[in-house]
Amino acid sequence: MIKRQTTINRIFKITGIGLHTGQPVTLEFLPRREFGIAFVFKGVTIPARYDMVADTRLSTLIASEGASVSTVEHLMAAFYFSGITNCLVYIDGPEVPILDGSAWEFYQGMWKAGVYEFPENGVYLKVQRQVEVTLNDAWVRIKPHNTLDITMTIEFRQPVGKQKKRVSDVENAFAIINSRTFTLLEEIEAIKKAGLAKGGSLDNAVVIGMDDIVNPQGLRYRKELVNHKILDLIGDLYTSGYRIMGKVEAHKTGHHLNNLLLKELFSDPSNYSIY
Ligand SMILES: [Zn+2]
Structure with a gap:
């Protein structure tokens, strides 16, 4: 730490x-x-x-x-x-x-x-009051806690289905670091038509087919997909500028909601303290 x-x-x-x-x-x-x-x-x-x-x-x-x-x-x-x-x-x-x-x-x-x-501190942000944001059926909330503790739920079509994972001490959760981004097979064509994902390939994403993972090597972890959503959330939370200490519960969250959560958190200085 x-x-x-x-x-x-x-x-x-x-x-x-x-x-x-x-x-x-x-x-x-x-x-x-x-x-x-x-x-x-x-x-x-x-x-x-x-x-x-x-x-x-x-x-x-x-x-x-x-x-x-x-x-x-x-x-x-x-x-x-x-x-x-x-x-x-x-x-x-x-x-x-x-x-x-x-x-x-x-x-x-x-x-x-x-x-x-360096000698200076001021790198931790401790959540003091619960903050929550919701959009349709997705939500993310954070409340006071003495580590960064994340529980993430994702829901996609089969073969992914609903996956839930809790990481109680994120600072030491190394399986999160190398969990890869993923996409559904049917989304690739639309994304490419829009002129996006020109660099996308099986070398940099997990592709979810109709019955199985398309990548010949399969997954790195049984819960790699939900791990990756946790990775995205950690990266987004670090745009707070601080190492956050709080208990996060997230359901189908993404970059937009993650950003709204930080805006809500910083909207009232009594929501947090820095040390
Ligand atoms: Zn990502």
């Missing part, structure tokens, strides 16, 4: 393709003295923070002064798991690379770079 502000111990780079653009993109990670994670694209510094989120339809996209970076959630989850609070990420395209569809390669890069600790 980290207590203080941290950054990476040395510079490193990661290259891959964007899921939606299909274009190669390189990230360069630089140590940062200032608190928080921020992207630098086209000379614009964009804090990776909930109040910079401009689109949540396909992924979490942050924007500022005419520059935007999409699909930040898996990278943000990797920062959370690595315990990194301060970092500058230079990016040469508009979308964070999808890599294997999980946070694994980002996490490995950070782990190899190592962690440098």
